Amino acid sequence: xxxxxxxxxxxxxxxxxxxxxxxxxxxxxxxxxxxxxxxxxxxxxxxxxxxxxxxxxxxxxxxxxxxxxxxxxxxxxxxxxxxxxxxxxxxxxxxxxxxxxxxxxxxxxxxxxxxxxxxxxxxxxxxxxxxxxxxxxxxxxxxxxxxxxxxxxxxxxxxxxxxxxxxxxxxxxxxxxxxxxxxxxxxxxxxxxxxxxxxxxxxxxxxxxxxxxxxxxxxxxxxxxxxxxxxxxxxxxxxxxxxxxxxxxxxxxxxxxxxxxxxxxxxxxxxxxxxxxxxxxxxxxxxxxxxxxxxxxxxxxxxxxxxxxxxxxxxxxxxxx
Numbered sequence: 001x002x003x004x005x006x007x008x009x010x011x012x013x014x015x016x017x018x019x020x021x022x023x024x025x026x027x028x029x030x031x032x033x034x035x036x037x038x039x040x041x042x043x044x045x046x047x048x049x050x051x052x053x054x055x056x057x058x059x060x061x062x063x064x065x066x067x068x069x070x071x072x073x074x075x076x077x078x079x080x081x082x083x084x085x086x087x088x089x090x091x092x093x094x095x096x097x098x099x100x101x102x103x104x105x106x107x108x109x110x111x112x113x114x115x116x117x118x119x120x121x122x123x124x125x126x127x128x129x130x131x132x133x134x135x136x137x138x139x140x141x142x143x144x145x146x147x148x149x150x151x152x153x154x155x156x157x158x159x160x161x162x163x164x165x166x167x168x169x170x171x172x173x174x175x176x177x178x179x180x181x182x183x184x185x186x187x188x189x190x191x192x193x194x195x196x197x198x199x200x201x202x203x204x205x206x207x208x209x210x211x212x213x214x215x216x217x218x219x220x221x222x223x224x225x226x227x228x229x230x231x232x233x234x235x236x237x238x239x240x241x242x243x244x245x246x247x248x249x250x251x252x253x254x255x256x257x258x259x260x261x262x263x264x265x266x267x268x269x270x271x272x273x274x275x276x277x278x279x280x281x282x283x284x285x286x287x288x289x290x291x292x293x294x295x296x297x298x299x300x301x302x303x304x305x306x307x308x309x310x311x312x313x314x315x316x317x318x319x320x321x
Contacts, residue, residue: 053176053207053290055122059093060113061085064131066100069159070149077130080183080230084128087234091291093126103144103159110161110169118173124289125178130230133184135219139164142184167279170211178211179253179289183229185217185272210287211279212253214260217272224272232263239293253289 063081065074078099085097094117098109110127118125132143136150140163147159170178217223236243236251236259243259244251257276265273278285 053122054124056120057091057093057124057126058113058117058120058175059085059088059095059126059128060098060109060117061088061095061128062098062101062106062109062130064100064143064145066145067132067143067147069146071132071143071147074131074225076225076227076230077183080130080227081128083234084230087237088126091237100145102146103161106142106144106161107165110166111172114169114173114178118175118178121174121176123175125173125175126289127178127180128183129180130183133182133215134160140219142166142182170279171281171284176207176209177287177289179213181214181216181233183216183223185215185219185221185223206252206288206290208287209284210253210289211281211284212257212276212289213278214253214257214274214276216260216264216274218275221272224268228267229260229264229274232260236260237291244293249293251291251293256291 061081061084063078065076065078067073081097081099085095089095096109096113098105101109113127114125117123129142134141134143134150134156136157141157141160142163143160148155150156166180170180216229223229232241233256235241236256239251241259243255245255245258254276257274261274261276
């Protein structure tokens with residue numbers, strides 16, 4: 001039976017550091033929306049829903065196990081990334097999968113993804129990161145494979161990617177919707193936590209710009225490296241559990257964040273409390289990312305853009321969600 005390993009911040013071994021999104025996520029509840037090529041359901045006459053709101057779907061999936069500069073190695077971050085990438089491809093995403101990235105590779109990969117894939121204004125962008133995270137003086141960091149442990153010197157901050165820098169990258173995208181899920185925990189200053197109920201229906205407001213985020217834990221918490229968070233995410237994405245709070249056949253970013261927060265908090269007796277919300281920016285906190293749970297449509301088979309990737313799958317012809 002496979003042992004349970006933890007992702008957490010601080011010196012103990014066998015842990016992946018938590019980056020808890022504890023600070024300023026925009027608290028405004030977002031409206032729902034649809035996935036690429038998926039028709040929206042009818043809405044009240046005075047606020048009618050539009051047709052399809054996505055022209056393309058791009059995903060960047062990262063898993064880091066092979067830490068080699070002081071951080072404990074992980075056992076499931078890469079496996080989780082591979083399973084998430086496979087599911088996203090099945091749902092019509094054009095996926096770029098990366099493993100065990102160094103500091104320069106991590107920064108370059110994020111920047112290229114949001115600039116190149118994000119050049120399409122009608123696309124949706126999705127990011128999954130599994131690995132260590134760290135909080136230092138209230139600022140969250142994503143930890144690449146070659147980052148040293150934090151210390152009195154500048155070495156850690158030179159290698160790690162701050163959430164503030166990540167926020168700069170995500171703002172570079174012209175795409176209307178972007179969502180990032182961090183299977184790690186940290187504290188952040190660019191997001192505001194959201195604990196409101198999801199909207200009653202998908203409406204035209206859903207298509208407004210948004211940058212959404214979910215972390216699997218809060219600052220200074222232990223995040224299990226046992227695949228639980230990934231399993232819950234995939235079950236929600238497949239419609240195998242009740243994550244679609246209003247039962248309209250669409251899973252919004254707000255519904256997904258609420259589901260993951262409640263389920264993980266309950267299953268761990270509040271030892272691990274995910275956080276979700278939106279970018280603290282009035283230009284990017286109005287809409288809502290959407291996955292379709294039931295509808296399907298056909299899209300053209302287009303070669304993937306050159307934004308890099310250790311492994312990239314072909315663009316699926318079917319877009320079930």
